Amino acid sequence: MLHNRVERLQAEAAKGAEEVRTFQADRKQEWAVAIRRDKYLYVMAAPGLLFFLIFKYFPLWGLLLAFKNYSPYLGFWDSEWVGFKYFREFFTNPDFMLLFRNTMAISLLNIVFFFPIPIIVALLLNEVRKLAFKKLVQTVIYLPHFLSWVIIVGICFLIFGQGSGVINQLIVEFGGRKIEFLTNPDLFWGMLTAQSVWKEAGWGTIIFLAALAGINSELYEAAQIDGASRWKQMLHVTLPGIRSTIIVLLILRLGQVMDVGFEQIYLMTSGPVAHLADVFDTYAYRVGIQQGRFSYATVAGLFKSVVGLILVVMANRLAKKFGEEGLY
DSSP states (O other): OHHHHHHHHHHHHHHHHHHHHHHHHHHHHHHHHHHHHTHHHHHHHHHHHHHHIIIIIGGGGGGGGGGEEEETTTEEEEEEEOTTHHHHHHHHSTHHHHHHHHHHHHHHHIIIIITHHHHHHHHHHHHOOOHHHHHHHHHHHHGGGGSOHHHHHHHHHHHHOTTTOHHHHHHHHTTOOOOOTTTOHHHHHHHHHHHHHHHHHHHHHHHHHHHHHTSOHHHHHHHHHTTOOHHHHIIIIIHHHHHHHHHHHHHHHHHTTTOOOHHHHHHHOOGGGHHHHOOHHHHHIIIIIISOOHHHHHHHHHHHHHHHHHHHHHHHHHHHHTTOOOOO
16 A cells, blocks of 8 residues: 555656656746747847946945955955954944935935926927927937036036026126025025936936827827817826826936936035035045045945835835836
8 A cells, every 4th residue: 555655646646747847848948939039139138237246236346345455466366354343433434324314315305306307398398299399398308417517517517606607697787796506505405306307307318208108099089089188188087197107217316316316416516515426426436536435435325225125115015005017
C-alpha cells in the first residue's frame, strides 16, 4: 500500500516536472517568436534601454559612497567603510532644516500651481475647433521647453532686472519706483514657479492631449442628447476620462518632490535670496564638488531618493484604496 502511494507520488512529481519543462520550452519559443516578429521594435528600444542601464542603473553602485570615507587616491573599493557616520552628520547639521524647508516649499508650489496648468491648457486646447489656430498655439507654448535654463534665466533678467529690465524701465517711465523682482525674498519662490510654468507647461500638455484624444466620442454625443452644456461635458465626461492619467502623473511628480532642479536655482541665486535658494541639489554641489566631500554629498542625494520612493509608494497605495489603477 505504502509502496503504491510512493510510486503514485513519484509519477505525479515526474509529470509536474515534465509540465514545467514543457512550459519553460513554450515560453522560450514564444520569446524567440516575439523577438523575431518585433525585432525592429527591439532595435528602436535598444538606445533607450542602454541609456537607463548606463546612466540610471549602473551608477547605483555609487550609493555605496555614502557609507565610505571616499578618497580619490584610494579608489572606490579601497576607501574606508564608516557606516552611518555621514548620515548622522547630515541629519544633525543645522543647515538640514533650512535645506528641507526650501526644497519642500519650492516643490509644493510647483505641485499646487504648476501641475494643474498643463491640464487646464490641454482642456482649453481640446475645445478649440480651428485646427490651424490650435496647432499655432501648441507650437508657441511648446517652444520654451527646448530652451536651456541659461537662456530662460537670461530672458528673465532682461525683463525683470532691477537696472535695465524692461518692466522696471516702464515703471520708471510712468513715474513709479523700481521693483526688485529678482532680489526680493518675498518674490523669489514665485519667480521660480513662474519660470517653470512658462518653460514646461506647454510641453506637459502633450500627455493630457493624448489622453483626451482617447476618450470615446460617443460619450459626448450621449451627453449632448441629454442636454449637457460644454461645461457639464467637461466635468462629467472629459475629466473622468483623463482622471487615471492625472493620478499616474501626480504619483510620478510626488516621486520628484525633493528634486527641484539644480540649474534653474543655481542661476537665479544671488546674495539677498541665498537663504531661500539653498536646496539639496545646490548643497550637494557646493559640498561635494567644490569642497570635495563626495561621501557626504552622496548622503544628500540618497536621502532625496529615499523620500521620493516613500512618497511614490504611499501615493500609489492611496490611489488604489480609492479604486484607481495607480502606477503599478
